Amino acid sequence: MSRLNALGSNATGRTAELFAAVKAKLGKVPNAYDAVGSNSPVALEALLNFDAKLADTSLSKREIEVIKLAVSEVSACDYCLAAHTLAGKAAGLSADAILAARRGTPGGDARLDALSTFVREVTGSRGTVPAPVVDAVKAAGYTDAQVVDTIFAISSITFTNLVNRINDTALDFPKAPA
Known part of the structure; x- marks a missing residue:
């Protein structure tokens, strides 16, 4: 049951x-966007623009989905886990890679594993990340620009995680595997 107004x-x-633009792009208005836009069209527009700019960063679609999955797992956002499990598959992540990104376990791609570990540390530590954690993601091949772009992606998904956790947004995607 949602707690916030949804139009x-x-x-x-x-x-x-x-909503018309979202529906044209996605085929529907996901409940999360309904909750945001119904209460603050300014916030929805900013979120859509934020994610559009995120696509222009130095990160691949797969990397962006690893970030969103890792943050959503730390935040325990069932809605975003469901949505980004589908988006991760569409970006080319296997079911095993999706679970590995969420859990911070090896998924067969050392670079993505390092990214997931970094993201989980940033999210779980409120940003106070020890130097060895930053060194590890850079040793995996991530540049300083990609570290900043990762933080940018973390910011985007954190907003939707918070809205969905506060709203208790009803799933309109298949539930993510446990």
């Missing part, structure tokens, strides 16, 4: 415009 097809004005 769905009853949206008007800027919210309706944003």
Whole structure:
């Protein structure tokens, strides 16, 4: 049961415009976007723009999904885990790689494993990350620019994690495997 207002097809004005754009791109307005846009079209527009710019960073789609999966696992956001399990598959991650990213276990790609470990440390530590953690992700081949882009991605998914955790957003994607 959602705790925040959700307008769905009853949206008007800027919210309706944003929902139409989301539906054109995704085929539906996910419940998470409904919750954000119904209450703050400014926040939804910023989120959509944020994610559009995230696609322009130095990170691949697979890396972005590893980040979103790792953060969502640390945050225990069932909604984002479900959504990004699907997005991770679409980005080319295997089921094993998705679970590894979430759990911080080896998934067969040392570079993605290092990224997941870094992200879990950043998220779980509130940003106070020991130098060896930063050194490890850089030793895996990530540049300083990619470290900053990773923090950018963490910021995006943290917002939706928080909205969904506060809202208790109903799943409209298949539940992510445990």
